[in-house]
Amino acid sequence: MGAEPASTQPGQSELGQVVALLANYCWVELDRAGPSGVNRLLCTRRTRLGKSGQTIAVGDRVWVDGIDWPAGRGAVAALEPRDGLLERPAVANVARVVVVVALAEPALDPLQLTRFLLTAEATGRPVVLVFSKADLVPPEVAEEWCGRASAWGYEALAVSTRTGQGLERLQQRLAQPGIAVLCGPSGVGKSSVLNGLCPELGLRVAAVSGRLQRGRHTTRHVELFPLAPGALLADTPGFNRPRLPADPAALGALFPEIRQRLRSASCRFSNCLHQGDPGCAVGGDWERYGLYGQCLADLVLEGERAGRSQGRSAEPGLRRRGQGMEPRLAPGLRQSSRRRQRQQMLDGESGAEDGANPSGELSPPGPAN
Ligand SMILES: Nc1nc2c(ncn2[C@@H]2O[C@H](COP(=O)(O)OP(=O)(O)O)[C@@H](O)[C@H]2O)c(=O)[nH]1
Ligand SMILES: [Mg+2]
Numbered sequence: 001m002g003a004e005p006a007s008t009q010p011g012q013s014e015l016g017q018v019v020a021l022l023a024n025y026c027w028v029e030l031d032r033a034g035p036s037g038v039n040r041l042l043c044t045r046r047t048r049l050g051k052s053g054q055t056i057a058v059g060d061r062v063w064v065d066g067i068d069w070p071a072g073r074g075a076v077a078a079l080e081p082r083d084g085l086l087e088r089p090a091v092a093n094v095a096r097v098v099v100v101v102a103l104a105e106p107a108l109d110p111l112q113l114t115r116f117l118l119t120a121e122a123t124g125r126p127v128v129l130v131f132s133k134a135d136l137v138p139p140e141v142a143e144e145w146c147g148r149a150s151a152w153g154y155e156a157l158a159v160s161t162r163t164g165q166g167l168e169r170l171q172q173r174l175a176q177p178g179i180a181v182l183c184g185p186s187g188v189g190k191s192s193v194l195n196g197l198c199p200e201l202g203l204r205v206a207a208v209s210g211r212l213q214r215g216r217h218t219t220r221h222v223e224l225f226p227l228a229p230g231a232l233l234a235d236t237p238g239f240n241r242p243r244l245p246a247d248p249a250a251l252g253a254l255f256p257e258i259r260q261r262l263r264s265a266s267c268r269f270s271n272c273l274h275q276g277d278p279g280c281a282v283g284g285d286w287e288r289y290g291l292y293g294q295c296l297a298d299l300v301l302e303g304e305r306a307g308r309s310q311g312r313s314a315e316p317g318l319r320r321r322g323q324g325m326e327p328r329l330a331p332g333l334r335q336s337s338r339r340r341q342r343q344q345m346l347d348g349e350s351g352a353e354d355g356a357n358p359s360g361e362l363s364p365p366g367p368a369n
């Protein structure tokens with residue numbers, strides 16, 4: 001995003017964005033159309049590019065050369081620097097994350113919603129919250145949820161793909177340059193929203209299938225669909241399972257309510273876990289305080305379980321106190337900043353968290369299907 005094209009590319013290269021990966025090919029959407037308006041090329045893809053050994057991901061900005069315009073073919077020659085990489089599935093240069101939960105069918109569960117919001121927050125990107133299936137509840141219920149979300153720090157939208165309610169506003173919210181990814185529980189209507197927002201989607205899927213003489217499932221990982229000029233939207237199946245950060249001290253920064261309170265005040269202890277300790281500037285007068293405590297406890301429990309399975313104590317710096325956790329000492333070692341947390345998630349360097357997490361619910365999903 002925003003990276004200026006390198007100036008020394010060979011004459012025939014074109015800059016574009018990888019919108020889908022297939023076994024040995026990828027689709028690249030070009031920044032400027034070629035002869036007779038061709039703006040999308042099927043390109044050969046080397047698994048690794050050049051001496052950097054980088055792997056191409058959907059969302060990458062790439063240089064294409066060896067272009068055969070009439071055939072609509074080319075070859076990816078070089079990769080522009082990335083602005084972050086989302087894992088599982090890999091999507092580069094994500095600009096914003098759209099969390100979708102249904103107002104009904106399945107019933108809205110604030111804890112589950114919070115876990116998805118945390119997953120989205122951990123990318124470090126702006127988060128858009130969408131309440132789907134608004135047609136299934138009275139308008140007051142949708143309004144109430146939007147009001148609650150607003151108090152949490154999210155400007156939420158209620159939509160229905162049945163009635164079309166809110167889709168135009170969502171379209172406007174997302175019609176900004178860059179890639180938006182959808183995440184949320186299955187069955188809430190993400191694919192329906194994607195279809196509703198990206199009219200080209202059906203056509204595009206058909207074109208890919210026809211061209212390669214295979215089914216739509218050849219697009220195994222993720223595909224970006226044009227939503228507005230420069231704006232792309234993707235459903236990311238593998239990203240649709242919530243995960244908590246590995247480090248309890250990193251959890252607070254993923255709650256807008258805590259971030260907001262810490263902008264104007266500081267806790268007495270820098271490793272404060274905001275569990276009602278004296279000198280805590282966050283306090284408990286916010287709706288999701290209980291959910292925060294629950295996530296914190298879950299996270300510490302997971303850490304302990306992981307530690308036990310490895311024959312060591314996972315969180316030596318913490319002890320349980322009632323429903324909450326508190327630092328056992330003031331070790332001053334829990335300095336994992338939000339920035340580092342974000343970077344870990346974006347870089348996929350969250351090794352400890354991945355390898356050590358025995359919980360089915362929170363363990364990273366396998367390859368997208
Ligand atoms: N009532 C209602 N049902 C919807 C709406 N959007 C999707 N659905 C239904 O919810 C189910 C799951 O939708 P889908 O888009 O596959 O959800 P995904 O798993 O999140 O991608 C399908 O049966 C849809 O027809 C909506 O706005 N209102
Ligand atoms: Mg779906």
Ligand SMILES: [Zn+2]
Nearest residue numbers: 267272274280
């Ligand atoms: Zn505090």
